[in-house]
Amino acid sequence: MKILIKKGRVIDPATDLDSELDVLIEGSKISKIGKNLDVKGEGELTVIDAQGLVVSPGLIDIHCHLREPGYEYKETIRTGTLSAAKGGFTSVVCMANTDPVNDNKSVTEFIIRKAKEEGCCRVFPCGAVTKGLKGEELSEIGEMVLAGIVAISDDGKPVKNSQVLRRALEYIKIFSIPLISHCEEPDLSTGCVNEGFFSLLTGLDGVPPIAEEIMVLRDIRIAEYVNSRIHITHVSTEGSVNVIREKKKRFDKLTCDTCPHYFVLTEESILSFDPNFKVNPPLRSKRDVEAIKEGLKEGVIEIISTDHAPHEAASKELEFALASSGISGFETALSLSLSLFHEGILDLKSLLAKMTINPARLIGVPYGVLVEGGAADITVFDPYREWIVKREEFLSKGKNTPFHGMRLKGKNLLTIVDGRIVYRDESLPIEWSHTS
Secondary structure (H helix, E strand, C coil): CEEEEEEEEEEEHHHCEEEEEEEEEECCEEEEEECCCCCCCCEEEEEEECCCCEEEECEEEEEECCCCCCCCCCCCHHHHHHHHHHCCEEEEEECCCCCCCCCCHHHHHHHHHHHHHHCCCEEEEEECCEHHHCCCCECCHHHHHHHCCCEECCCCCCCCCHHHHHHHHHHHCCCCCCEEECCCCHHHCCCCEECCHHHHHHCCCEECCHHHHHHHHHHHHHHHHHCCCEEECCCCCHHHHHHHHHHHCCCCCEEEEECCHHHHCCHHHHHHCCHHHCCCCCCCCHHHHHHHHHHHHHCCCCEECCCECCCCHHHHCCCCCCCCCCECCHHHHHHHHHHHHHCCCCCHHHHHHCCCHHHHHHHCCCCCCCCCCCECCEEEEEEEEEEECCHHHCCCCCCCCCCCCCEEEEEEEEEEECCEEEEECCCCCEEEEEEC
């Protein structure tokens, strides 16, 4: 089986490529990249006219929740990866807060096996830092690494005990994997929205920015002390960006990410009292949003993740304070991130680096790049196509999105994983023929 993608704008940040080219896929590999490729040899040929479209390495998300095992009523590995593929993602890293928690090799092996059987994109498990996410005793990290985890995290909770965090950071140096840190001081995080004018206006309990910033500084200092890799996830405040900027000048094992909702939405959204705007950390102030954008522009923030957090309707159809936190993010992430391009904050190559090669390097996988002989993981999108978000059209079980009804600019049209078309927008024409 051969696939020829013709006349697309091929952008690969890893090789500094940006040119109108053809891409030929044979089997699971990219066999050739060049102009006006002539396909020879027998077999079926699928031809995709990508003129006016961007052809990029498959997007990689280093932070999502697939919910399986244990919460299949929210999402399954099958529905989650279908949703990811629709959004242009070819590889995703799923967090450990399942039931049972992914704190041992049996759960890791289950996730990998299930993904191979039912998934339509690559799934890389993230193991828990501590058993049961309780923050008390280290999980079976070594066994999980051998089973296939690419990182550790207690995401959803911080590792409150500094000694436990230190031991975890020391231990992962053996395996060269990162610790993905959910930075939240729990005693300061008893509210549900950003602390400030809008929490006062709505009467909702606030979470001060320092709840995040204190733990960002603590976690980085511990990692710095033991000289271990740490990745700060879902950065949301100006203070966090400032701390990370300064620390990166002296500590090269520090990386971080943010999510689209932290540079697209502000705390003003809570005036609607719509629980779909409830996330953790909460939506922040306009000043914080501008700081996040500046951090992305400077390269302080090198990765954009989704924090895809699907929920069943019952978890969101509650009063704001009682509703679950999270956004079903796979299917809007690329479009929202393209707002950075349309606003002139990032060019396409810089934006794609934050969603392809940078996350690939963080977790040490050979993807996020378009090269001859490399894996045929490819995303084809129109950066200018406008569309209206309709939650009922989500492939995810989670319909929880604050973007329902909004018009977004930029849309994924085709996702190829390992040489297989796993998602195609019906508007993208395909020709099938035979070569000889």
